[in-house]
Amino acid sequence: MEMEFSSRVQQKVPLSKIATNDGHGEISQYFDGWKAYDSDPYHPTRNPNGVIQMGLAENQLCFDLIQEWVLEHPEASICTAEGANNFMEIAIYQDYHGLQEFRNAVARFMEKVRGDRVRFDPNRIVMSGGATGACETLAFCLADRGDAFLVPTPYYPAYDRDLCWRTGVQLFPIICDSSNDFKVTRKSMEEAYQKAQESNIRVKGFLLNNPSNPLGTVLDREVLKEIVTFINDKNIHLISDEIYSATVFDQPDFVSISEIIEEDGVRCNRDLIHIVYSLSKDLGFPGFRVGIVYSYNDSVMSCARKMSSFGLISTQTQHFVKSILSDEKFIEKFISKSSERLAKRHSFFTGGLSQVGIGTLKSNAGLYFWMDLRKLLREPTVEAETELWRIIINEVKLNVSPGSSFHCSEPGWFRVCVANMDDECAKVALRRIHKFVLLYSKGITEPTTPKNHCRSRKLQLSLSFRRLDERMMIMSPHSPMASPLVRAT
Numbered sequence: 243m244e245m246e247f248s249s250r251v252q253q254k255v256p257l258s259k260i261a262t263n264d265g266h267g268e269i270s271q272y273f274d275g276w277k278a279y280d281s282d283p284y285h286p287t288r289n290p291n292g293v294i295q296m297g298l299a300e301n302q303l304c305f306d307l308i309q310e311w312v313l314e315h316p317e318a319s320i321c322t323a324e325g326a327n328n329f330m331e332i333a334i335y336q337d338y339h340g341l342q343e344f345r346n347a348v349a350r351f352m353e354k355v356r357g358d359r360v361r362f363d364p365n366r367i368v369m370s371g372g373a374t375g376a377c378e379t380l381a382f383c384l385a386d387r388g389d390a391f392l393v394p395t396p397y398y399p400a401y402d403r404d405l406c407w408r409t410g411v412q413l414f415p416i417i418c419d420s421s422n423d424f425k426v427t428r429k430s431m432e433e434a435y436q437k438a439q440e441s442n443i444r445v446k447g448f449l450l451n452n453p454s455n456p457l458g459t460v461l462d463r464e465v466l467k468e469i470v471t472f473i474n475d476k477n478i479h480l481i482s483d484e485i486y487s488a489t490v491f492d493q494p495d496f497v498s499i500s501e502i503i504e505e506d507g508v509r510c511n512r513d514l515i516h517i518v519y520s521l522s523k524d525l526g527f528p529g530f531r532v533g534i535v536y537s538y539n540d541s542v543m544s545c546a547r548k549m550s551s552f553g554l555i556s557t558q559t560q561h562f563v564k565s566i567l568s569d570e571k572f573i574e575k576f577i578s579k580s581s582e583r584l585a586k587r588h589s590f591f592t593g594g595l596s597q598v599g600i601g602t603l604k605s606n607a608g609l610y611f612w613m614d615l616r617k618l619l620r621e622p623t624v625e626a627e628t629e630l631w632r633i634i635i636n637e638v639k640l641n642v643s644p645g646s647s648f649h650c651s652e653p654g655w656f657r658v659c660v661a662n663m664d665d666e667c668a669k670v671a672l673r674r675i676h677k678f679v680l681l682y683s684k685g686i687t688e689p690t691t692p693k694n695h696c697r698s699r700k701l702q703l704s705l706s707f708r709r710l711d712e713r714m715m716i717m718s719p720h721s722p723m724a725s726p727l728v729r730a731t
């Protein structure tokens with residue numbers, strides 16, 4: 243009897259298609275980079291030659307301000323002497339719509355971030371587990387298996403997981419390129435729509451990310467109006483993911499889709515408009531999983547609310563978030579300090595890179611920048627980009643993300659995250675990039691056969707890296723370098 247059972251349990255019982263497909267995207271290079279970092283993480287004293295994480299869009303620049311606020315407001319937590327009175331009320335079942343005060347505070351915060359130019363109705367706020375959950379909820383509400391959302395490239399890699407994996411919805415690229423700084427145009431939208439139709443794919447929506455990850459750019463009013471006109475002409479939905487709205491650190495200002503649809507002369511069926519938001523980037527709280535669906539469509543709102551049972555934000559978190567967001571004076575100070583510090587970090591890196599002839603896309607938002615290494619590629623292919631990326635991660639020990647993982651149409655672009663480290667670590671990272679550019683550009687000019695090209699360059703890099711290390715340590719990251727690339731540009 244026992245024998246029979248054990249032979250039975252050893253037979254493989256197949257799992258579901260969702261469990262066994264690779265829709266999660268963990269095989270992509272974007273996640274490979276994280277693994278490389280996890281196995282050898284940089285630490286200033288314990289592992290100074292480890293990998294520096296520049297593949298994570300995390301906003302750590304203002305935690306000193308948050309910590310100060312937390313210490314001054316112990317009542318905001320239910321696990322302190324000052325806040326314990328609220329413990330029971332917060333711990334028991336609460337309305338699945340979310341605490342009213344929480345929704346009021348989030349709506350108010352969204353208005354503030356948009357310069358008080360629009361109003362948000364707290365009753366339209368639906369909770370989700372981060373923007374990740376919000377995107378999936380909207381995909382479930384708006385489209386059926388096999389339907390598609392158009393999305394301009396390059397785009398955030400995890401959209402493939404968030405919108406497609408469990409829903410069976412597809413993303414269909416609108417190809418954008420550097421000729422106009424990756425701006426989406428009516429022509430490129432029409433081409434993508436046409437192509438999808440020719441492939442018998444039903445387009446149900448348009449997925450927009452403004453400010454953009456990975457570009458760090460904001461869309462201007464004209465482009466936003468063009469998109470609104472396009473989706474109305476085609477009668478398809480628009481999801482506007484505005485998760486980076488408070489990371490804008492320079493002109494031009496961020497313009498939300500919510501402002502465009504309220505403008506005089508803009509023809510728009512509001513039932514087609516849905517906003518995704520989260521506190522993961524603007525406040526730097528990705529661990530809290532505070533995500534929001536804000537839909538102008540009553541049916542979508544009602545369905546999303548039913549679905550939100552699968553991704554509610556804990557009431558403890560709602561309670562804390564409500565308290566901190568309601569302190570408007572603090573929030574104003576936080577937003578202004580955060581953008582000041584982001585601007586400083588951004589210019590530290592982009593300015594430092596330009597000194598060694600490395601260009602970056604002009605940007606004014608986000609926790610990263612878009613680095614142009616096209617001239618370091620041995621040829622303009624994804625293979626060459628991957629080769630270069632492997633050198634950067636294995637030899638230079640920086641986990642940056644290659645453009646191909648963002649579905650970029652042009653090989654040679656890399657996203658570099660800069661807000662998840664302190665000033666000292668930033669200096670080390672920039673020093674490493676400087677060294678790399680100097681050595682790599684030198685390596686490229688030395689004759690090698692195509693076959694051993696990459697291997698010899700790698701070897702040369704590892705040896706030279708160590709030798710150059712001490713010299714570089716005493717140079718300021720802003721020292722002008724006699725790079726062959728500087729001379730070439």
Ligand SMILES: Cc1ncc(COP(=O)(O)O)c(C=O)c1O
Pocket residue numbers: 299371372373374375398451455483485520521522528531532533
């Ligand atoms: C554009 C974009 N949307 C959504 C997300 C997911 O955010 P969350 O952590 O709130 O789920 C991210 C995270 O990096 C993102 O960059």
